[in-house]
Amino acid sequence: ISLRGTEITFPEEMRSLIRPVLTEPPRQNGAEVAVREGRRYIRKLLPIRLPRVKKTLFTEKGVYLIIGGAGGIGLALGEHLAETVHANLVMIGRGSLTPEKQAGFDRIREKGGRAVYLTADASDPERLRTAVEKARAEFGRINGVIHSAIVLKDRSLANMDEEMFRAALAPKVGGSVAMYRLFRDDPPDFMMFFSAAQSFIGNPGQSNYAAGSTFKDAFALHLSRRLPYPVKLVNWGYWG
Secondary structure, X not given: OEEOOEEOOOOHHHHHHHHHHHOXXXXXXXXXXXXXXXXXXXXXXXXXOOOOOOOOOXXXXXXXXXXXXXXXXXXXXXXXXXXHHOXXXXXXXXXXXXXXXXXXXXXXXXXXXEEEEEEOOOOOHHHHHHXXXXXXXXXXXXXXXXXOOOOOOOOOXXXXXXXXXXXXXXXXXXXXXXXXXXXXXXXXXXXXXXXXXXXXXXXXXXXXXXHHHHHHHHHHHHHHHHOOOOEEEEEEOOOO
């Protein structure tokens, strides 16, 4: 095999495994194909039927901290929690409080909840720590934490520099680890990570977002196996 002019020789027993990988035809959106112990696998997503929920981990007037809570899915969740359990919400975002964000918080109040907005970059552990300390000073114990922060910097890899790649990666990777560490000694009722279907579908131009999402998936699965409280993961589809 020649890679960029460098000849690489594999032992005979490996060639039968490598050959099908090199001859695999292109698949739509880079769909994964794996060769394991001489067998070829193609990943498929299958529908499942979730059981009806009889009891929820969300509590009446509970305190919920949402990183990335001022936009999109985080704000929608905040409104839902206000309507269903009259939640106290700590919304953490990178930017200043805009009229659009304030309108969302007003809707939360109208639905029976309360929202406090704190500014912090999810990828900055110290600023995130300061925000969490303010939340604890305001509300006391935090019942649940949700990571919903994203940064979209779409561009093909050929036209993407490292700074742009890291900009989309940082809030998901650094933010997820920082959130876990901040609550390591003060366990909540649950921890929830919002990831994306991008982990599976591989949209062109979103390699940085896909990398962050797949890290989040693996990290959440790891925590769910070692922590004494529930750790949940949602791979959201498209929100328009």
